[in-house]
Amino acid sequence: MTSNRGAAVVIVGGGVSGLSAAWWLARSGYDVLVLDKGIVGWEASGRNGGGATHYQSPLFHEEQRLWPQMDALLGYPTEYRRERIIINLTPAQQARTRHMATVCRDLGYPSVELDNGQLRTLVPLAGDDALGATHFQFGGHANPQRTVQAYAWALQDHGGRVMQHCPVTGFVTAGGRVTAVETRAGRYGCDALVIAAGPQTGVLLRQLGITLPLAAARAEMIVTEPLPLMQHGGVDGNGLYGRQTLRGNLAYGGGPHEWLDENDGTEIARPSTPLLGSLSRRLAALFPKAAHARVIRSWAGIIENTPDGRPVIDRLGDPDNVVVCTMSSVGFGLSPATGHAIHDLVLDGTCSFANIDKLSLRRFDGLPADWRQRRGWVPPLAVADPVGSAVDRR
Amino acid sequence: MDGSAVTPIDAKSITGKYPEITRRSQLLVVGAGPAGIAAALEGARLGLQVTLVDENPVPGEMMGLDVPQFYGQCMTGAVQNPGRMVEQILATSPGLEAAFDAGVEVLLGTSVWGAFVNGPAVQSLPGRVAGLADQSQSWLCGFDALVLATGARDLVLSFAGIERPGVIGANAFHALVARYDAFKGRRLVILGSDTLAIETAFLALDHGIEVAALVEVRGEPQGSPAAVAAIEARGVAILTRHVIVEATGTLEGVDAAVVVALDAGGGARPEGRRVIACDTICLAIGLVPTVELADVLGCQLAARADRGGHVATRDASGQSSVAGVFAVGDCAGPAPDAAAAGAAAARAAAHWLGVAVPDEPPSPTPDPGNSDTFAYRMDWMRALTATGSPRVLACLCEEVTRADLLGVKPPRYLDCTSPQMVARDARSLLADGPLNHDQFKRLTRASMGPCQARRCREQVAMLLALASDVPVEAVPLAGYRAPVRPLPLSLLATTGESPAMTAGWDVWFGIPGQWTPYADIGTEREVLDDDGSGDSMHL
Ligand SMILES: Cc1cc2nc3c(=O)[nH]c(=O)nc-3n(C[C@H](O)[C@H](O)[C@H](O)COP(=O)(O)OP(=O)(O)OC[C@H]3O[C@@H](n4cnc5c(N)ncnc54)[C@H](O)[C@@H]3O)c2cc1C
Ligand SMILES: Cc1cc2nc3c(=O)[nH]c(=O)nc-3n(C[C@H](O)[C@H](O)[C@H](O)COP(=O)(O)OP(=O)(O)OC[C@H]3O[C@@H](n4cnc5c(N)ncnc54)[C@H](O)[C@@H]3O)c2cc1C
Numbered sequence: 058m059t060s061n062r063g064a065a066v067v068i069v070g071g072g073v074s075g076l077s078a079a080w081w082l083a084r085s086g087y088d089v090l091v092l093d094k095g096i097v098g099w100e101a102s103g104r105n106g107g108g109a110t111h112y113q114s115p116l117f118h119e120e121q122r123l124w125p126q127m128d129a130l131l132g133y134p135t136e137y138r139r140e141r142i143i144i145n146l147t148p149a150q151q152a153r154t155r156h157m158a159t160v161c162r163d164l165g166y167p168s169v170e171l172d173n174g175q176l177r178t179l180v181p182l183a184g185d186d187a188l189g190a191t192h193f194q195f196g197g198h199a200n201p202q203r204t205v206q207a208y209a210w211a212l213q214d215h216g217g218r219v220m221q222h223c224p225v226t227g228f229v230t231a232g233g234r235v236t237a238v239e240t241r242a243g244r245y246g247c248d249a250l251v252i253a254a255g256p257q258t259g260v261l262l263r264q265l266g267i268t269l270p271l272a273a274a275r276a277e278m279i280v281t282e283p284l285p286l287m288q289h290g291g292v293d294g295n296g297l298y299g300r301q302t303l304r305g306n307l308a309y310g311g312g313p314h315e316w317l318d319e320n321d322g323t324e325i326a327r328p329s330t331p332l333l334g335s336l337s338r339r340l341a342a343l344f345p346k347a348a349h350a351r352v353i354r355s356w357a358g359i360i361e362n363t364p365d366g367r368p369v370i371d372r373l374g375d376p377d378n379v380v381v382c383t384m385s386s387v388g389f390g391l392s393p394a395t396g397h398a399i400h401d402l403v404l405d406g407t408c409s410f411a412n413i414d415k416l417s418l419r420r421f422d423g424l425p426a427d428w429r430q431r432r433g434w435v436p437p438l439a440v441a442d443p444v445g446s447a448v449d450r451r
Numbered sequence: 452m453d454g455s456a457v458t459p460i461d462a463k464s465i466t467g468k469y470p471e472i473t474r475r476s477q478l479l480v481v482g483a484g485p486a487g488i489a490a491a492l493e494g495a496r497l498g499l500q501v502t503l504v505d506e507n508p509v510p511g512e513m514m515g516l517d518v519p520q521f522y523g524q525c526m527t528g529a530v531q532n533p534g535r536m537v538e539q540i541l542a543t544s545p546g547l548e549a550a551f552d553a554g555v556e557v558l559l560g561t562s563v564w565g566a567f568v569n570g571p572a573v574q575s576l577p578g579r580v581a582g583l584a585d586q587s588q589s590w591l592c593g594f595d596a597l598v599l600a601t602g603a604r605d606l607v608l609s610f611a612g613i614e615r616p617g618v619i620g621a622n623a624f625h626a627l628v629a630r631y632d633a634f635k636g637r638r639l640v641i642l643g644s645d646t647l648a649i650e651t652a653f654l655a656l657d658h659g660i661e662v663a664a665l666v667e668v669r670g671e672p673q674g675s676p677a678a679v680a681a682i683e684a685r686g687v688a689i690l691t692r693h694v695i696v697e698a699t700g701t702l703e704g705v706d707a708a709v710v711v712a713l714d715a716g717g718g719a720r721p722e723g724r725r726v727i728a729c730d731t732i733c734l735a736i737g738l739v740p741t742v743e744l745a746d747v748l749g750c751q752l753a754a755r756a757d758r759g760g761h762v763a764t765r766d767a768s769g770q771s772s773v774a775g776v777f778a779v780g781d782c783a784g785p786a787p788d789a790a791a792a793g794a795a796a797a798r799a800a801a802h803w804l805g806v807a808v809p810d811e812p813p814s815p816t817p818d819p820g821n822s823d824t825f826a827y828r829m830d831w832m833r834a835l836t837a838t839g840s841p842r843v844l845a846c847l848c849e850e851v852t853r854a855d856l857l858g859v860k861p862p863r864y865l866d867c868t869s870p871q872m873v874a875r876d877a878r879s880l881l882a883d884g885p886l887n888h889d890q891f892k893r894l895t896r897a898s899m900g901p902c903q904a905r906r907c908r909e910q911v912a913m914l915l916a917l918a919s920d921v922p923v924e925a926v927p928l929a930g931y932r933a934p935v936r937p938l939p940l941s942l943l944a945t946t947g948e949s950p951a952m953t954a955g956w957d958v959w960f961g962i963p964g965q966w967t968p969y970a971d972i973g974t975e976r977e978v979l980d981d982d983g984s985g986d987s988m989h990l
Contacts, residue, residue, distance in 0.1 A: 113969060164968070202894070312957070331565065387965070434464075
């Protein structure tokens, strides 16, 4: 089916996961159409820390293999930079980082310990009282906002299509397959369907009679004015993740998340909060030589998590032409590999480069319906706005 | 939720982590201009506990960043003397003394960097709070009702040489001359000929500053005939059908404004080029309502030509879409009597708080405004682009030229020359959906700099509107975010946090098992990877 009312593969969701999948499929010569409810990468995919070092994932090796080539493969800049350094300010942080180093070494990825002097040579913004750091000689980070647009343009260059401002509202099924998606602009036929709609993935799957347990939350970041460029941008620690951008800004996040009620995709604001004070405190401690740097902006993004915090990347049994993907709050860095895996699942039903069986949806069979309540993964009770709520009652 | 079972609290979530708010205000007024002072006085008269906050005196280094106005390095060393600056404010702000006397808590030199209320996507706040900071401390202040009297900021439209010291905005000029007595220049060229430009000219003349000319792109002076006649009577020429093409000079400052006459098609008439000697060029084409806090609060905003930009939508009492938050004075659009409007807002706030409000005088009739504002600014933008180079900066902080912006060029430090990238421009983005300022921003970095897009937000939107032939009011506002002033990490770090925040802090969600290596999942090694803390590893 290749009429301009549809495509061989329709992809719901133009975040990094859906866009990367579309790019892989378009590169292989398939006719793809990405539908997004808004602008590509406007959700978590364009608001994250840009980290690309995910040793816990079965897609890790592919993530590490692909990133250094992405600018060339896509034809557009992603601002990818190699390697990560994690600074340790306390013995507990140091133990944690060293554990991570051991795990990665077992996977074949080297790192070296830096003492305070070596750290300050490599990371001039670090302080005299840091215990030291671990320099991971792999991994890296990229600019999420450039990367999403790079995927979208690259897939178009391969003949794929992107339709923005086009929310998918339902599915047409026949003979155990999804044959089309419904939108306000009408139906789009498909031979295969990918649902990679971030926090809305669960809501959409419910329409197909399938339960995907997800809980969405809001997370915040801050960014400073530019500072002189350090040799390595991927330096974090002290309870923060983030990077120095190639422009020199420090962009960092971390700390508590706020669980949200399920949202069907209705546009809501993504406010940030006074958490920026606590983020500033930790960043100033991480980089004492940057304590004077001015914070110029904060923002928030919304991400979903599965009950075990791990992705679901799976091809459904019934309907059998649907691949579902949620990255469970850690999906930017993995996206080059995620797209490859989705490509394989769409075409062959199995991932060609890694065993991803443990990311299947079946693992949640039998999960109690009130799993969110049981864990406390629920919004704070609407608290203490006595004045505002008094008025609301009027 | 099952009422009988107790829902546990996710220890890594924000629930319960904000500290209790110890400093509170029943009525918080932001901005101690005429509108804010009147609101504070009226609030106090009605028996409310009132806090009045104003960032002036703005620290000299903040002025150096062109925050909050476009000072263009035109200030003298006097701005480095905080004691003198405070005296100047007290001397030039009628009503401020009275506010102290009336028991208003007046906080000068204090900026409000954010204001927050619970809503659909935030329910964790311990009430309605504002973030405040002076030079040494940042703190949260609870409030019941809030009056935003934040005024307006300079509209900046650029031309070659705009980055030279000596190009200033009308509001900054007004502040340096009338408020601080700290203006460096001697001879001014003023851009614009509307009321704002003519008032600026009088202000200059009254302070012994020479006015070389007013420059106007339209065929007629825009001020009222009386005002135009009055300023011409003082010997000031208004050059109509002219536009500035360059501020010449050195790194030290401006030495002249180069202007050209416009032909019928809007282009430059080569023989109409003039070099006007001056040390300061003042942008007096328009002012933009200061709506940063309203946007951060989630107040509904609307682009209104008659208000000079995006303003909070308000009901008849001046209340925004967020209950108990009022906007008044220049931040809500032109106010002929800012003081009367401020007092009316305080009464509306008191009423909203359930306080008895005696003998209400009728609210002042709102200024109808000038619905021609956007068209007028676009005439300027058109003339500036028709006569100026594509290499003129659209964003000063990030050094993004007009050509870079419309070409959607990645910043130069990326040194990207791939044929695919070179082939892309504004049309690529427009083909895929309606114009969006933030989308251009994230690719070109225009509007991403330390001045927080104060110097480019409007002109980037106007350039994009021109290039894509859509009305400027259809370009979505590039959003404001906290902190609405660029404040140091070390200062914001003092905001304070609860022990629960410190104890529960994690890099990421802290979901047990999220970082377990894949191979270990479902094996006996799985427990080894989890030290029981649930702490996240790094991304
Ligand atoms: C603050 C923050 C920091 C982070 N830091 C990192 C990090 O450093 N490293 C990392 O790897 N990850 C990080 N993440 C997580 C990462 O951003 C996400 O996991 C990733 O972007 C998910 O991409 P996605 O494409 O799966 O989903 P999304 O980005 O959520 O995209 C889903 C898309 O689907 C669209 N959509 C939804 N419903 C519909 C519908 N009905 N019809 C059509 N379209 C629809 C949405 O508009 C959206 O564009 C961070 C996230 C946040 C918020
Ligand atoms: C050249 C010129 C001449 C003028 N001459 C006169 C005149 O003679 N008489 C007259 O009455 N008016 C005059 N005005 C106009 C007058 O300045 C404004 O119209 C009037 O001040 C509007 O009052 P306001 O209270 O709304 O705003 P403003 O007076 O602008 O006050 C707003 C205040 O809020 C502060 N503020 C904003 N945001 C924050 C924040 N986040 N935190 C802390 N503080 C904040 C600002 O710094 C500012 O001090 C002139 C204006 C110009 C440009």
